[in-house]
Amino acid sequence: MIDPEQFLHALGLSDIAIERVVFEEGNVLKIDVTSVKAGCQCHRCGSWIEDFFALGEEISLRHLPMFGHQVFIVLRPKRYRCPHCEGRPTTTQPLDWDTPRSRMTKAFEQEVLLSLINSTAEDVSRKQGLGADAIEGILDRHVAEQVDWTGVAQLPILGIDEIALRQGHRDFVTIVSARLGDGQLTILAILADRTKATVEAFFKSIPKRLRRTVELVCADLHAGFLSAAKAVFGRRVAVCADRFHIAKLDRDGVESWRKKERRRLKRELPKTAYDALKNVHWILRKSDADLSADERRIRQRVFDLSPKLAQAHALSEALTALYEAPLTKGQGKRRLRA
Ligand SMILES: [Zn+2]
Structure with missing residues (x-):
């Protein structure tokens, strides 16, 4: 009990x-x-x-x-x-x-916002069992909300992520997060777009006492973010691209092969055999450990039918493994070239 x-x-x-x-x-x-x-x-x-x-x-x-x-x-x-x-x-x-006018508690909204970091609205929608409308509703409610800086002592690491929305009144919003002094990840703000001007204005709105404590800005590959960070924090602060966004590039490569091969297999396979290859999109995105026996079987079947897709997937996995490996910068560069 x-x-x-x-x-x-x-x-x-x-x-x-x-x-x-x-x-x-x-x-x-x-x-x-x-x-x-x-x-x-x-x-x-x-x-x-x-x-x-x-x-x-x-x-x-x-x-x-x-x-x-x-x-x-x-x-x-x-x-x-x-x-x-x-x-x-x-x-x-x-x-x-x-949360007034919402069908969720504040804690759940925060959880959804945090799970959007280094992810996509599509993935979060699937993981949380939430519709795209609900997720965009949360983002909308938090856009341009004033940040309460009282109680924030340090901002050693700032994170900037753009989130693509469906075609609508907004194409992109920017999530600004911070890892606070105690290591806790928190959402600072949701910005209405992803322009350099908007991000720069937000950086400038950070109180001077906190701006001085920033050591690292972690952004995605969007050039505007990197230059906004450099403009406000100067050379003193390290600016790095989050590996998630680099991984996304090679994952997108796998995905474009999947689409090509799907069209080919649809033409060439009998309908029942083609229909048995369900959810390949999601299966390819999961890590090996997260696959069920059924999903593993479908993946193997697809790879047998499409050696090119198997190769693209293997290369993508190898790149991820490279990021996990304890390498020096020089070793990393050599492996990447290989
Ligand atoms: Zn009254």
Whole structure:
């Protein structure tokens, strides 16, 4: 039996009591909760009100996964009535961990944002079981949010990542992250585009006391980021390209071979044999250790049918292994040329 207090602590949510925990089909964990906090601020006049009016409509908020399950916090928020305002309007009680107008908790939003670093919206969408709309919604809500620098003592490592969105009102946003003095990775800001001007303006908005503590800026290969970092931090700061973005280039090479070979195999194979080669796109992106026996079999079959794709994949893996190896710069260069 889990102690309810400890369970609440593990959830990281405050001001609530747990009513019921239900494991549902499809690896879903539903946690019914009620607010134990009394009162809220009137949305109109701002005074503290404790005149309970009613419970609102039930809402279900996605939260951090637990026990390999997608977690949903189910709640009917409390509503309070204002005795001071005309018409006695009601206000829905906000809770610290809730995100207004979103179907997720703040902690889950942060988790999604962190998982976008060195990844793509497509991968995160798949991993978290979230639609592209939900992910773009999170990014939209955080764009141009003011950074609260109080409590940040040092910024030794800054990370800059561009995230491609679907064709829409935005093509790209930029995620600025930092590894703080204690090693913790945190999201600093979401910028509305990926231009040099925007990134440079953000760097300049970092308080001087913190700008002095920056030692390393880790960016993707987008030239604007590298020159923005150099313009603001000067020669003193090391600027490096994240290996993920280099790996992406060779992965893209594998992917273009896969598409070519898929078209060829579709022409040449009987339909049933072709249809059996499912999810090759995802299988090729997974590391060896993450493949199921079934996926491994499909991969081998594809490689037997397409030696070129097998070779492209092997070269890509070899390049990744090179980055994992403890090499000096000179050794690394020689191996790369080979
Ligand atoms: Zn009021």
